[in-house]
Amino acid sequence: MSLKDLISPFYVWQRAFQKPYTQKRPIEERPGAPRYRGFHINLTEECVGCGSCEAICQNHAIDMVKVEGLEPRNGDSGLRPKFDYGRCCWCALCVDICTARSLRLSNHYAWVTEDPDAFHFIAGTDAMPWNQNSLGYRRDDDYHLLTHDRIEMDALSPEESLKGFDEVMKGYTEEQALLEADRCVECGICVATCPAHMSVPDYIKAVRNKDWEGGLKLLYETNPFSTTCGRICTHRCETDCVLGLQGTPIAIRWLKRAIADRVPAERYAEILNDTFTENGKKVAIVGAGPGGMSAAYYLRKQGYGVTVFEAQAHGGGMLRYGVPSYRLPENQLDKDIDYIRSLGVDVRFNTRVGQDVPFSELMDNHDAIFIATGLSSPMKLRIDGEEHPRVVSGLKILDDVAKGQDPGVGKRVAVIGGGNVAMDAARVSRRVGADVTVLYRRRIEDMPADPEEIHESKAEGCHLVPQAIPVKIKDADDPNQVVIVWGEAEMVSDAKGGRPRPVLQEDRMHEETYDTIVSAIGQGGDYDFMGECLGSIEQKWGKFIPGAYQQTGVSKIFVGGDIANSTADAISAVEDGHHAARGIHRFLSEEGLQ
C-alpha cells in the first residue's frame, strides 16, 4: 500500500470532461454497417423460386409460397420465399446459397409494428419499410456454397474425332459423375421443363449415392431411351437449371448417361423386373423410333400385345439414320431398343405400311394404333436449280453413312441450314475428307442446332457462314460440280417484336463452286399411307394436332413424335409415346377415353 494507490484513482476525473459516447436514440439513428445482416430483400424478378433458401434454413423460417400474379413457367416455379421473423436468426445462409443471387439482406435492423402478422412476409413482394435499402449483406464474389462450374467431360480432340466415327464424348468417370451430381440443389425446376418430366433430382441423387441400379429404375419410369437420351437429348432441362444462373448448368444429360453406361445390358431385365400378364388386346405401332418404341414399352408393361411396323431394316428411326455414330454409337441405341424388344414387342422390320402391309389391315386387326413415323422427307429449298444432281439432302448423307456407304460428296461441300441435321451432315462430310462451308440465313446464335454441335463443328474445321441466303443453283463448267449463288443478309428487327428477320442484300452476292451442295433446312412428314383416315385428323403446317393423350379424330388412332409436336426431338417423342400409351390404356380399359 502506498500513497500512490490512494491518489491514483482520482485520475478518473480526467475523463469526466470528455464527450459522452452514448447515442441519443431515437433522435439520432445509427445505420447498420454496409455489410449488416438486417432484414430480407428479394429481387422478385430475378428469383426463380428454386427453394434452396428454404432447404438450407436451419430454423425453418422460410416457406416457398405461391405469389399472386406470378405464374409458374419453365425455369421459374412461381414460388417465392416467405419469411417468418419469429424463427429467423439472420444467419444469411439463405443469401449465401441463393442460386439467382436475388436474395440479400438490408442494413435495416430496427422495426416496430403493432401488427403481429406483419412479421410473416414475402420478401420483395410485400411492402416493407426497407425494400428500397441499398446496403446490407450480400454474398461476397469470392465466397461460394455451391460449385458453379461444370465438371467437363473428356472428349476426343478434333483431330482424333475427324479420323473416324468413334464416339466423341467419352462419358464421365465415376469420380467426375459424383462431383457433377454433387452440384445439384434438388430444386426440381428441370422436372417441369423436361418434356418427359423425368425425375431428374432423384436420379442425380442416385448418382451421388452410386446407386446405378436404382438410378436406372428411375430413368425407366419415364424414359426407356435413357442410354440414347443420355447422349443426344436436347436437354432443355439444362437451359432452366438454376445452377446456370451464376455458372454452368448441371450436366443433367451426361449424368443420365453415367447411370445407363454403368449398367450392362444383360442386367436390365433383372433390375427393371418388368413383369406383366397379357391382357389380350392388340396395339399396332407405326415407326420404331423413340416415340413408337416408348409407346411399345409402356403398353407392353401393361400386358398389351404390341406389333411395331418399321420401314427400315433397324429400329431407332431418326436416331439411327439421322444421328451420326460419333454422337450416338449404334450399339448404344441397340441397348435401349433390344431391351424393349426383349419384353416381347414384335417389331417387323422392312415393312412399310401402305406398301408392304395395308393400313386397313392395321385398323381391322388391332384395338388401337399409334403412329409415330417421324419427318423423313427433306424440305425443298424453293430456289432455281434445286433439282441439280449435285444437290443432295442432309438426311440422305446421314442415311448413307449410317448404312456404311460412301456419301460421295467430293472435296468441297456447302451445307445449307443451321439445325442439327445440317451440323451432322457437315461433320460427316469433314470425316470423309471434304472442306465444308455451312451457309445459314440468320446469325450463329439463332441456329436451332445444339450449342455443342455448333462448337464441335467449328472445332472440326467446318466453316460457318451466317447471314447467307441461297438464291440460285446452276451448272458449273465441270459436270461433277455445281455453282451456288448466295447473298449476304442484314438482320432487320421485327416490328411486331418477333425475332429479327434476314433481308437479302442484292449488292452483296457471291458465286461459289462446290462438288456437292447439301440441303438441310428441315424435314416434313409423309402421311399418304393413312388413306381416307387422314381427312378426320386435324393438321397444321404439315403436322398433326392431337387431342388429349395424343388421341386423334379417329378414336383408335393416336399420334406422336416429330409428326405431332413442334419440338421434334427424341425426348418429346419419348413423352408422346408414353403419353399415348396412357391414353390407349384408358381408351381400351373401363375408365377410358371415348
Added chain:
Amino acid sequence: MFEPAAPVDLSSGKYLKLWQGPQHPGITGNMSLELTTCGDEVVACKTHVGYLHRGFEKLMERRTFIQNFTIVCRIAVPEPTFNEYLYAAVVEELSGIKAPERAEWIRTFNLELMRLGSYLMWLGGVGAAFGQSTIYQWTVTHRDYILDLFEEMTGARVYHMYIVPGGVRGRLPEGFEDRARKVLDGVERLLMDVEKILFNNVVFKTRTKGLGVITKDMVDPYGITGPNQRAAGFARDVRRDSPYLMYDEVEWDVITGTASDTYERAWVRLQEMHQGIRIMRQVLDRMPTGGPFQTPLPNVLHWEVPKGETYIKAECTRGEYGYYLVTDGSQYVRRVHVRGPSYTHAIALMEKMAVGTNIADIAGLMVSLHTYPPEIER
C-alpha cells in the same frame, strides 16, 4: 459440494441460507450459488446450473454441417468466435479441407479481437463487482467500438457467424485495417487509464489481494486452464504449446503471475490484453490483402463428412476450449461435445473457493474466475 468441517445445523439459528442468482448476478450469467453463511462468512457453497440449458450438442445432431455453424456461436455469448473457429476446425479436419492462408490470418485477427472484447467486458465486470462501476462504463464503451469492427467485418455485432468451415465468409471491408488500428490505439490508452484507477487503487488492492487463491496443486486436479492457471505460475497456453492458425508466425509472450489471487488474475488478464493488441497489430501488418479466403466446399445442401472423430482445442479468453466431433459419414453430426473452461472453473472450483470468504466478495470471486454458464450447459 464442499463440506464444511463441522456439520451445518440450520435450526441452530447460527447459519443462514443465501442464494446468489439464478437471476443474472452481473456478467457471470444465469447460474446460482447456494451459500450457507455464518455471520458474513460463507461456510458452504453449492452451485446450481441449468437455467440456460438449450441443448446445443443435441440440436447439432439434427442439423447439417453448414447449418451448425450458425448456432455454435450461441454457446458462449460474449465470445462466439472461438466456437465458430473450433467448429470450423473440427469439420475441416474430418472432411480433409484446409482453409486458405488469408482466411487463417483473418481468423487469427478475429479471435484476438474477440479476446480483447471479451476481456474488456470482464474488466468492467471485475471493476463493478468491487464497487468501481465507472470502469465498466469505460470498458464496455470500448468493447462497443470492437463490436463496431465486428459489425463491419461480419455483418453482426454479437453473433458474427463469420468463420465458416473452409474459410471466412467475406473479405475485410475497404479501409478496415486503419479503423481497426484506431480502435486498438484507443483500447491501449484505456488500459493505461484503467491501470491507474483500478490496479493502483487502494480499495481494489485491499479487497482482491489474497482473495480466492488457487494453489499450484489445485490447478491440474481441478482442470484449471487459461489465465486462472497462468496467474498461478504455469506458463501454459494452447496458442504456444500447440500452435494453430498464425500464432507461431507472430511475436507475443505468455504472461504468468505468482500470487494466484483475484488481483493477480486480473493483472495477468490486463497484460494479456496488451499482448493481444501486439498480436493484432502484427496480423494487420502481415495479413495478405489478396487471394482466396475460402476453400470450396462440397455442395452444402447434402454435405457428407467422412466417418471419423477428432478433438481440437484453442486458447479462448478463459482457458482451453475444445470441440470433440464424431461423424458417421452421414450429413449429420453423430456426436459433438463442447469443452468449455467454465464447467470446471464455475462448479467444482467455485464450490471450494467460496468457503471461508466474505459474502460481499462472492460476486467478485466469481467474476475473477471468468465463467459463462451457457457454456456449462451447452
